[in-house]
Amino acid sequence: MEAFALIERNRAEIIDLPKPVLGSPYNAVLTPVAVSVCTSDVNTVYGSGSKKPDNLILGHEAVARVIKTGEKVKDFKEGDIVAVPSMTPNFHDKDIQDGNFLHAGANFSANTLGRSTPGVFAREFEVADADLNLARLPEGVSLGNGLMCTDMATTGFTGAERVNFGDTVAVLGIGGVGLMAICGAALRGAGRIIAVGSRRASIPLAYEYGASEVISYKDHNIVEYVLKATAGKGADVVIIAGGNDRTFSDAIDMVRYGVGKVVNLKLFTGDGSMEIPKFSSGRGMSGKSIYMELGKGGRVRMERLLAMVKYKRFAPEKMITHTFNRFENVVEALQLMKDKGNDVIKTMILTGW
Structure with a gap:
């Protein structure tokens, strides 16, 4: 499948990588409908942080379509359009009971998509604990508004x-x-x-x-x-x-x-x-x-933000200054976010998938 991945520091390319295989009956596999490049993606590629896995698929901001669910997933089905929070807490660790949603079980355990585990910039990607992390896009909420809730708004x-x-x-x-x-x-x-x-x-x-x-x-x-x-x-x-x-x-x-x-x-x-x-x-x-702080994640958080959008409390999609219509434009979007010109706030790439 096509995936935009970190090849080595200062170098990211669209390459062919294997499709994800469900790692848990609680997980889901999705295909992105709309994605956005974050400054964090720029830091992952061009920054001086810790060593990342080889061919790490980038990206953590997406609205996506569910294409496969594990047998324990109850609330989502194939074809659902969902907002994918950039933070996906490890709800199976006991630290959750202390209210430690972002670092349960390990430091930054909720902050893995596109950082330590494969991200959303691929034809297919996996999300852990679908029932607890995904949020169905409400009727009347645009892709852009949903996309801007996944990271920027939260x-x-x-x-x-x-x-x-x-x-x-x-x-x-x-x-x-x-x-x-x-x-x-x-x-x-x-x-x-x-x-x-x-x-x-x-x-x-x-x-x-x-x-x-x-x-x-x-x-x-x-x-x-x-x-x-x-x-x-x-x-x-x-x-x-x-x-x-x-x-x-x-x-x-x-x-x-x-x-x-x-x-x-x-x-x-x-x-x-x-x-x-x-x-x-x-x-x-x-x-x-x-x-x-990191931004907060999880399904309930995302549903609350989407409800605020639906009922016209705010419109985060106004931050989208550049929209692209093919997945391969993710390369240009990364460069735009790296250069940060005066006319750039956020990008949206409609994948066409």
Whole structure:
């Protein structure tokens, strides 16, 4: 079958690989209808992370059609169109009973598609625990909206879940995750939402999704801006969805003492340290909280997001700036996400399968 796979670091190609075989009676095999390339795919190919398996099939954002189910799958059948969450928790591990959905049994156990196990960029792919991970696409929900829920919306909303109504929120980064963090914060009832970013295509959407203002890190000292905007107190919540190695310490600098929350949704590539500044952390006694998060996964999570789309609470498909009509365009989509021009937010590839 056709599959877009990592051949070696800095090199990914469409190659011929064996079709998946059901590894469990609880699993399903699907064929992708629409896929999207994520910045994480770029990091997998061009980053400096851990060694990946040979010919690893990339991809973790898909709306797909079920083509085969294990004998224990009850709720899905051949032909169903489903959203596939980028995070597929290991529901059979006892750590789930501790609420540890993303790292049950092993670190990053939910975060495997296209990272340590074959991903969705192939004519066929397997998903574990179909009844617990897949979500049927509701009538009236477009492929684009479903696709943007699988990773961007669930990840951005994960950051927004720390927001209380009336909070002042700073969102650092206005790519797909940052835009969804803005949207989620607005839906949670945030008061002022200060967005930081400069990508031209994202700025109008940041306002549409709920930003009060959008400032560029190129034109402002963002810490000074947020502190001045809050009369020196700092933001109630700072959500990191972009930036560089300094952004983590900037977030700590600009969040409130005592009750302030920093939520990191960004992958910091490479080795070294993410520094916590001594002064703005109160030399370790500031009462500021730090959360390091992945997007949440699982069927119920995805069904809730799709319900919000169905009933017009938000429309994540507006982030799709580039649509392609053949699977082979996944190569171009990866390059677009690597180059990150001002006109790019998210891609959608309609596979034609």
